[in-house]
Amino acid sequence: MKKVKIIADSGCNIDLEMAKEYGISILPFNINFKDKSYIDLYEISKSEFLEKYKASDEKVTTSIPSIGYFLKLLEEEYDRGYRDFLIFSISKKLTGMNQMMHIGKDEFLEKKSDANIEIIDTNTATIASIYPVIKAAKYAEDGESLEQIYKKSLENLKYVNVCGVVKNLDALSRGGRLPKSIAKLGNLISFSPVLCIENGEVSLIKKVTGKKKSYKELIKYVKKLCTKYDSYQLIIGGADSDEPIEIIKEGLAEEIEKANDFKIIDVTPVIGVHLGDGVVFCSVFPY
Numbered sequence: 186m187k188k189v190k191i192i193a194d195s196g197c198n199i200d201l202e203m204a205k206e207y208g209i210s211i212l213p214f215n216i217n218f219k220d221k222s223y224i225d226l227y228e229i230s231k232s233e234f235l236e237k238y239k240a241s242d243e244k245v246t247t248s249i250p251s252i253g254y255f256l257k258l259l260e261e262e263y264d265r266g267y268r269d270f271l272i273f274s275i276s277k278k279l280t281g282m283n284q285m286m287h288i289g290k291d292e293f294l295e296k297k298s299d300a301n302i303e304i305i306d307t308n309t310a311t312i313a314s315i316y317p318v319i320k321a322a323k324y325a326e327d328g329e330s331l332e333q334i335y336k337k338s339l340e341n342l343k344y345v346n347v348c349g350v351v352k353n354l355d356a357l358s359r360g361g362r363l364p365k366s367i368a369k370l371g372n373l374i375s376f377s378p379v380l381c382i383e384n385g386e387v388s389l390i391k392k393v394t395g396k397k398k399s400y401k402e403l404i405k406y407v408k409k410l411c412t413k414y415d416s417y418q419l420i421i422g423g424a425d426s427d428e429p430i431e432i433i434k435e436g437l438a439e440e441i442e443k444a445n446d447f448k449i450i451d452v453t454p455v456i457g458v459h460l461g462d463g464v465v466f467c468s469v470f471p472y
Contacts, residue, residue, distance in 0.1 A: 192209065194211070196282070197311075198311045200231070208325070214247045216234065225455045231453065255286065259293050270301070272304045278385035316341060349422070411443070419448075424463070
């Protein structure tokens with residue numbers, strides 16, 4: 186009997202290496218440049234995306250895969266012997282992926298009555314989603330049932346968090362998340378907000394001007410998160426973000442030293458579309 190199959194959309198920041206390590210299947214978004222569209226991770230790598238993104242000033246967008254693509258993925262895993270599926274999406278307030286998954290689920294179960302599918306909206310995105318997805322994969326590896334993993338995963342959602350600073354507001358504008366006029370004004374006055382995902386939506390932690398101030402506020406916020414746990418794991422994410430990551434690492438040196446696990450992770454292209462190069466953000470989870 187096969188174990189539970191864990192599937193996550195590419196906005197959950199599970200890259201191909203992690204997917205292979207933990208036996209996770211990825212449902213990718215589409216990355217749409219003016220001249221061509223790519224399947225996230227499979228047709229365009231993180232480094233290829235950044236190179237193309239920085240070389241273009243055209244609007245870049247993302248889109249969800251077709252229901253047919255989703256059904257094909259489920260069919261392939263079914264043919265490998267899986268009957269139980271737990272599927273994670275990023276916040277439904279950010280994309281239509283979760284809704285498409287539910288439509289596909291109903292269609293698939295009409296044909297495969299012996300299959301069982303549960304879908305979880307992580308109510309967040311990017312490195313914040315890594316925690317519940319990886320934990321679920323470990324539960325599956327240990328042989329736990331779909332019902333057990335589903336319940337534990339819902340409980341794990343209370344730990345998801347992410348906060349960060351973008352290099353400038355252009356990426357939010359190019360990705361359609363912010364009007365160009367506001368982005369231009371924000372850049373002129375060096376508006377550099379500390380952002381988080383709260384209740385499934387991007388929101389402000391602190392309104393500040395200047396990168397130095399925003400990094401200080403980010404570091405302060407992450408330090409506070411670390412105090413919540415006796416043991417914790419700390420993740421810093423970025424996209425061609427060496428300089429800001431070093432600044433954050435220096436500011437969090439004590440917390441990194443205390444962390445049971447510390448990782449620096451590149452964002453997946455679908456996240457890069459909306460946050461741009463130079464972004465830096467952090468997540469803290471119980472260990």
